[in-house]
Amino acid sequence: MNSFSPNMLKTFKTCPKKYYFKYIQKISMPQKISLFEKGKKVHALANYYLRGDDITKMEKALNCEEKLTWEHLKQNEFFQKNYINSEYNLSCKIGDYWIGGRLDALMKDEKNYYILDYKTGSTPKNPEYDYQTMVYLLCTSKLLKNQPLKQVQGDAYNIKFVYIDLKNNQNVLIDFSLEKEQEYEKMLIEICDKITNAQFPEEAEYTAQCDFCEYKKICIK
Numbered sequence: 001m002n003s004f005s006p007n008m009l010k011t012f013k014t015c016p017k018k019y020y021f022k023y024i025q026k027i028s029m030p031q032k033i034s035l036f037e038k039g040k041k042v043h044a045l046a047n048y049y050l051r052g053d054d055i056t057k058m059e060k061a062l063n064c065e066e067k068l069t070w071e072h073l074k075q076n077e078f079f080q081k082n083y084i085n086s087e088y089n090l091s092c093k094i095g096d097y098w099i100g101g102r103l104d105a106l107m108k109d110e111k112n113y114y115i116l117d118y119k120t121g122s123t124p125k126n127p128e129y130d131y132q133t134m135v136y137l138l139c140t141s142k143l144l145k146n147q148p149l150k151q152v153q154g155d156a157y158n159i160k161f162v163y164i165d166l167k168n169n170q171n172v173l174i175d176f177s178l179e180k181e182q183e184y185e186k187m188l189i190e191i192c193d194k195i196t197n198a199q200f201p202e203e204a205e206y207t208a209q210c211d212f213c214e215y216k217k218i219c220i221k
C-alpha cells in the first residue's frame, strides 16, 4: 500500500517530473545548507525544551539572530500551552493510502488541541489547504478518535493548526471541523490517486520554477 508525506504530495503538485527524480529514482541533489541551519537548531531546541531537558548550554551557543527567534518561540502563547508530545510521528489511512508526517508539537488547553508548526522561513500561501495542514489535521483527528491520549481528560475535542511565523512573530491559526475533515480526505485521496496512476517519467515543460529547481541540471537538456 502506498504511503505519502506532505512533501511528496507538494512535490508532485509542483512538478511530477521532480517527484519522479526525488521519490521514484531517489536522486538527491545538494541544497544550500545555510537555509536550513537556523530552522533545524530552533526545532531541536524546542523539542528538548518541551521534553524538559536542560538546554542551558544549547541556548548559550546561539547567535544573536537565533536567540531572537528562540525567544519569539518561547514567548509564543501556543508554545506555552500544555505539552502532549513533540517531534511526533503520526500516520493514518485514507481510502487505500497511508498519509503521515512529523508534527513539531501537539499541545492542549481545556478547549482545544493545537498542532504547532514552527516556521523560520515563509508560511504557506494558502495555509488552510496546504498539504501539511491537511495531512496533520487528519492524522491527529483520527488519532484522537481511535485512541484518546492518556494525558487528556474528557473526550470532547477541537483541533486547531497553528503556523508559528517566527520571522514576523505572529501566528496563522486554522480551524478544523467535520466538513473540513471530509473535504480534506477527498482532496488527499484525489492527489494520491493521481500519483499512483501517473505514467512516469512524465514529460515536463520548462517553467519559471525550473530556475529554482535543484534537478534543473539533470532535467533540462
Ligand code: SF4
Pocket: 015, 016, 017, 018, 021, 204, 205, 206, 207, 209, 210, 211, 213, 214, 215, 216, 219, 220
Ligand atoms: S527542472 Fe523544471 S521540469 Fe525539471 S524537475 Fe525541476 S521543476 Fe520539474
